[in-house]
Structure formats: C-alpha cells, structure tokens
Amino acid sequence: MTDTRSKSTRSSTATRTSSGATLRIKKPEPTSTIAPLLEAWFRACARDLPWRQTRNGYFALVSELMLQQTQVARVLEKFAPFVARFPSPAALAAASEDEVLAAWQGLGYYRRARLLQAAAVRIVEVHGGVVPSDLESLAALPGVGRYTAGAIASIVFGVRTPIVDGNVSRVLQRVGAKAGASNDAAVSSWTWERARQYAFAADDVGVANEALMEFGGTICTPAAPRCGACPIAHLCQAHARGQVAQIPAPKIRSPRSEVVMVCVRVTRDDGAVLLEQRPARGLWASMYQPPTVALTIEPAKGITPARAAKGITPARAAKLVAIACKCKKVGELEVITSHRVVRFVVFEAQLRGEFPAAKQLTSPSRVFVSQAKLREFALSNAAKRVLALAAK
Missing domain, CATH: 1.10.340.30 (Hypothetical protein; domain 2)
Incomplete structure (x- = not known):
C-alpha cells in the first residue's frame, strides 16, 4: 500500500489520480x-x-x-x-x-x-x-x-x-x-x-x-x-x-598560536607617555603602543609561554625594549585575537626631573605623548589595556 502522507523531510507529496496512477506534487521549498x-x-x-x-x-x-x-x-x-x-x-x-x-x-x-x-x-x-x-x-x-x-x-x-x-x-x-x-x-x-x-x-x-x-x-x-x-x-x-x-555545527578552526610580549610604560614627570609605532605589516600594523618586544617561544626546547614570561626580570625587560632606565613589574594580562593568544608581561618606568634618558628614548618611531593628545594616536585595545594596567 502506498503511503500518501506528507512528510516534512520530503520535497514532494504522493497522491493518486482517479485512474490509480501516482503523481508527485512538488512542495514549495521552505527557503x-x-x-x-x-x-x-x-x-x-x-x-x-x-x-x-x-x-x-x-x-x-x-x-x-x-x-x-x-x-x-x-x-x-x-x-x-x-x-x-x-x-x-x-x-x-x-x-x-x-x-x-x-x-x-x-x-x-x-x-x-x-x-x-x-x-x-x-x-x-x-x-x-x-x-x-x-x-x-x-x-x-x-x-x-x-x-x-x-x-x-x-x-x-x-x-x-x-x-x-x-x-x-x-x-x-x-x-x-x-x-x-x-x-x-x-x-x-x-x-x-x-x-x-x-x-x-x-x-x-x-x-x-x-x-x-x-x-x-x-x-x-x-x-x-x-x-x-x-x-x-x-x-x-x-x-x-x-x-x-x-545546527550549525561549531566552525572548523585552527588552534591559536601563543605569543609572549614584554612591554614597558615609560612616563615623564609631566605625565607624557612614551609610544612607538608598530611595523606596517602584521599584528596591529602601524598602531601605537608602549615600547614592546615579542619573545621567541621554543616549545621543542622546553620554553613554554608561561616559562618565558616568568623569566623576565625588570633589568631584562629594560634591555629587551632598549630603554636605559630602571623599571618594575606591574603585572600580566592576556589578549585573545582571532589567531593568537597574546600574554603581556607589563613593566613601568618613571622618569624623574631632567632625566637624560628622556631624550635618548625618542626616535623616529618613538615619541613622548601628553595625556591630552593621547586620544589622537591610534592605540589598539591591547595597548590601551597595557597602559591602564601600568597606570594603576
């Protein structure tokens, strides 16, 4: 016996004519x-x-x-x-x-x-x-x-x-x-x-x-x-x-790579903050940030992101970002992008008085920016979080 009931999973409905022939009537596509x-x-x-x-x-x-x-x-x-x-x-x-x-x-x-x-x-x-x-x-x-x-x-x-x-x-x-x-x-x-x-x-x-x-x-x-x-x-x-x-199933995604970045917020007595511009290509291209350097992570040698971050002393941080002044660690934070997990190890340095290093710190890619003009510089959300952490 032919099943003439309509089913939502089919695209047509079966019905019989007076002569006994079976016709398929196409149902409208739900789409x-x-x-x-x-x-x-x-x-x-x-x-x-x-x-x-x-x-x-x-x-x-x-x-x-x-x-x-x-x-x-x-x-x-x-x-x-x-x-x-x-x-x-x-x-x-x-x-x-x-x-x-x-x-x-x-x-x-x-x-x-x-x-x-x-x-x-x-x-x-x-x-x-x-x-x-x-x-x-x-x-x-x-x-x-x-x-x-x-x-x-x-x-x-x-x-x-x-x-x-x-x-x-x-x-x-x-x-x-x-x-x-x-x-x-x-x-x-x-x-x-x-x-x-x-x-x-x-x-x-x-x-x-x-x-x-x-x-x-x-x-x-x-x-x-x-x-x-x-x-x-x-x-x-x-x-x-x-x-x-x-429905739908979770998207097929590649695993995020892990990155460790060391950054130092350098501040003058007048509140101006030292910023540098990132390269024109890559992550946060051409954006401004405190002096920052990415560490090389070598899992094959047992150097994990956590281990790399733990080994950064204030003296090493100053050397890595090429600043000739003392700094202290203020904390760490994590930023997740579409392809990376970035762990920031954040330090701060305060320049007092006529500190001679203030002039030495500036370069074509680095400049001291007053608090009033900070909003005129393109800062990534990550850089803003770093500056906020160091300012606490």
Whole structure:
C-alpha cells in the first residue's frame, strides 16, 4: 500500500489520480516560502540603525566593514562619529592613515580600516567618488568580498542577488536542517544556493536580505534562539526535529598560536607617555603602543609561554625594549585575537626631573605623548589595556 502522507523531510507529496496512477506534487521549498514572511517581520520589527535611515552606498560600505566580526552595539558607538569626520569617499581617501586608524579605535581588526580607506581611494579614482552599483565593481573594491558586495548591491541598489554571512547561514541551515559547520565547503555551497532561491522569491530583495541578517542576529541566534517569537518556526525543519541547538555545527578552526610580549610604560614627570609605532605589516600594523618586544617561544626546547614570561626580570625587560632606565613589574594580562593568544608581561618606568634618558628614548618611531593628545594616536585595545594596567 502506498503511503500518501506528507512528510516534512520530503520535497514532494504522493497522491493518486482517479485512474490509480501516482503523481508527485512538488512542495514549495521552505527557503523560498520564508522570504515574504521575513520581509513582513522586518518591516514590523527592524531595529532603528543609523545606516538604515538612508539608502546610501558609502554609509552601507562603512557599516558593513565595521560590522565584520564586531557587535552592533560597538558599531553604533563609532559609526556616526566616523561618517561625520569622513562624510564621503573623497573625504576618507584624502585623510591620513593615522587619522583613519584613530577614528576606528574601539572597533578592533584595524586592517578593515585600511581596506576601507583603500576602497575609498578606488571609488574616487575609478568611479568618480560614487560607490558603484554593480556586483563586479563592488567586488573589486579592497575589503569587499562576495557577501559585502551582495549586501550593498541588494540593499542599496535593489540588485537581486544572494548574501551569506554567519547569521544568514545559521538561519538557512536550521530551516533546511542542514547539518555541518557553516565554513565547510559543501555546506557553504548548499547555503549560497538556498540564499539564491530566497533572494529570487523575495518581493523586495533589499528588505528580504536585510531581514535575513537581522533575523539571524536577533531571533535565530547561535545560543538560546527565540523560537517562541519566530515567525517561520512552522517551516523550520531543525525546530521540527528538535535539532536547533545542534545546527550549525561549531566552525572548523585552527588552534591559536601563543605569543609572549614584554612591554614597558615609560612616563615623564609631566605625565607624557612614551609610544612607538608598530611595523606596517602584521599584528596591529602601524598602531601605537608602549615600547614592546615579542619573545621567541621554543616549545621543542622546553620554553613554554608561561616559562618565558616568568623569566623576565625588570633589568631584562629594560634591555629587551632598549630603554636605559630602571623599571618594575606591574603585572600580566592576556589578549585573545582571532589567531593568537597574546600574554603581556607589563613593566613601568618613571622618569624623574631632567632625566637624560628622556631624550635618548625618542626616535623616529618613538615619541613622548601628553595625556591630552593621547586620544589622537591610534592605540589598539591591547595597548590601551597595557597602559591602564601600568597606570594603576
């Protein structure tokens, strides 16, 4: 006997005709079905975010790069001051890198700020200062990948194209009960195809794509998703199977390397602090910091990060960072980046009176900075924490 019951895990329903023949009626794809529901939800529930107040390609570009790996709450603090200071691609392109990095402080991942400025330069030189509307030109901008190009093209210019970020992937994987990590190649390919179906089923693709991102960030969250407030729960196969907590699987990540850095906060009587600029490439490129040096860790020789940090005396710290004055240890702190765990061993040195070493300490890459002007220098969050620890 043929089972004619509909099953949520199948893409078609079996039924019999009057002649006894069996027909397969294709069911609508859940991915396509959710588009109008999320559009309606977004129009009713969208957060009032400053970059949504106008369909401005430049504002969209700035917000998208800021939002990469940074929480919305932090971006809200920085977006308005940034676009007030650099209101157009031309203004951003004409600024110095130090100005841009200083305005970016607090957002982290400073490479994004440099890429944003490079994108502004290209927009000025190639597109007459106007953010392009086509996918190919957008994707050619520094720092703009497939997702960001699609987001700007669809949300600002109405181009019918898919987008996939972490929020989108999580929603679509749960709706389709697609197991696996979102950064797995096969899962990523599957998700982009479902995102394409979604975009082409939408009434307003810009609203639909923005809704999908918003929904993943506020309702279909990684932990404790709000399934009770979900307008598409009845279409969610992971919800029906009780698999929401398991989908998607944790991302496949490489282990973080461990780094030990020795740094010394050198302060003059007037409160000025000695800063140096980091190299133009690598971790915290071109940012300012107290005099700092990274130690060589050799696990094969039994030199672990903990052992290396423990062996740093005040005299050795002064020698490592090339300062000719006495210092004392004030503590240690740990900073975790996307690829590293950095352990800082922090010392301080106070210069009293007309200390002759004060002039010797300065160089093209080192300068004493007054407390009043400290905010004008681009300091990484790690450097700020080091300075705060040493100041206690």
